[in-house]
Amino acid sequence: MTNMKTVSAERHIYAFAPDMAPAGAIMCGELVRFEAHDALGGQIRSESDVLAGLDFNRVNPATGPLEIKGARRGDTLVVSVKELELADRGVTVTGPGLGVLPGLLGEHVTRILPVRSEGVRFNDIWLPYRPMIGVIGVAPEKDGYPTGTAHRHGGNMDTKEIGIGSILYLPVFQDGAMLAMGDVHAVMGDGEVCVSACEVAAKITVAVDRIPGRCREWPIVETSSSWHILVSLPTIEEALAEATHQAVRILEEALELATEDAYMLTSLAVDLGISQLVDPNKTAKASIPKTILPSAF
């Protein structure tokens, strides 16, 4: 596509802050391409480069931020993921003290994985190619958050459902929204248990729009089947409870249900799940089927 605006990978942030200066601007309704380094900042050149040896000031870059002209505090930013073009080589890293099983390993290890649209190869095992965006967010309300942390503004949510064809709804806390993204994965299991997925550089094409004067408290991703409410808090227990609470509140409001009915309906029809367990805030999802909730907005 000609004339599409592009944000270069060289324009990136390491924290989502309330007062970020924009790397560029688009109008609502426009398509835009974000070029993104991998989550390790492209520092892994061979399998002898391990996480412990990296410059941590260059980990988790997010390309942007892009000012969305017309987006106002209190709106919802609507980000439709149109295309993900991945580099042909991903990396997975882990080591002692990392992930869900911090005591499992004695040494750091890196694997370089061939990435093809037919699949991702790990040793001699072919895994499905399921590209997704790990970090995506906007300027937060008050405090700043490192790009490795997720909260109400989005950030490092590491949610498989944020892939091609899905639509991410983010609350807008600052005029212009200030959208940034990166940390693309070629494949990831729910949990991202060893601390990384198949980390890959990518070009991300999104269309950006807004819902004026209306927003939810947490990011929501819409897929063909469901609305997935994404909640990121210090423990997975807190995140699961708050995701449940949000599902109850949305069903209560959207379907005009009594609180007890919304609670029971959530118990019967909403699936709680895990996005990731390894970042400073853990991310839970509450997935409401579209069959019972045609729209979350």
Next chain:
Amino acid sequence: MTNMKTVSAERHIYAFAPDMAPAGAIMCGELVRFEAHDALGGQIRSESDVLAGLDFNRVNPATGPLEIKGARRGDTLVVSVKELELADRGVTVTGPGLGVLPGLLGEHVTRILPVRSEGVRFNDIWLPYRPMIGVIGVAPEKDGYPTGTAHRHGGNMDTKEIGIGSILYLPVFQDGAMLAMGDVHAVMGDGEVCVSACEVAAKITVAVDRIPGRCREWPIVETSSSWHILVSLPTIEEALAEATHQAVRILEEALELATEDAYMLTSLAVDLGISQLVDPNKTAKASIPKTILPSAF
């Protein structure tokens, strides 16, 4: 089917104990029908019967136990779910102090839901009919467990995947296994957040067999796509970590991988999930796709 053995709902237990006396016996390879009360012991007759008013000594009955002749300590019991015939009326209950949001409600509430094979009706919303077995287990190794609690022997795992066509693999701790089950749900969301699902009386038909001299540490349910390892521990964080550990160990052994490779492969390809968050032990699942693991045994 004629001549199929049946275990009457009147033969039930409220705890899985190491030394249970059998209510009957079958041979390995036989089909058997378990008739089960609902999880509330059939005490709810109208919506004015609420959980707080029930006789708690009659909650969570599990029909059985059935001795499986030939099953020996150290085997795996293989329980294939062939048929679930549900009553046409389910109940959902919740109230103050219950579920993931114990502070949400001020009063107890009960709903009676029409159950049809076309769907389950909640108010004027039709939910999909997805019958599943909430409580299923065998005699544990040492301690007894109330039927409302899940652990290595199975029990109240409240896992949606234990439905028609799936196969549950349970470690056998006592000769004869002593299989019992109940707590059938017509539909449930992952989490079972309000403390109950659509609780319904049912007839459960299973085929029972064994894998001699070989068992896993926790129950595993096989569906058409995946092996789901089911771990139940006091907190969901512990359950998720142990489920991750089991996935790593199984991949390590079955695919002859180095530990670090099994950890990375789990991060890339295994989905952590939630079965339930509301029983005394919480149940997590680690789902390994059959595309990478043809057999967990």
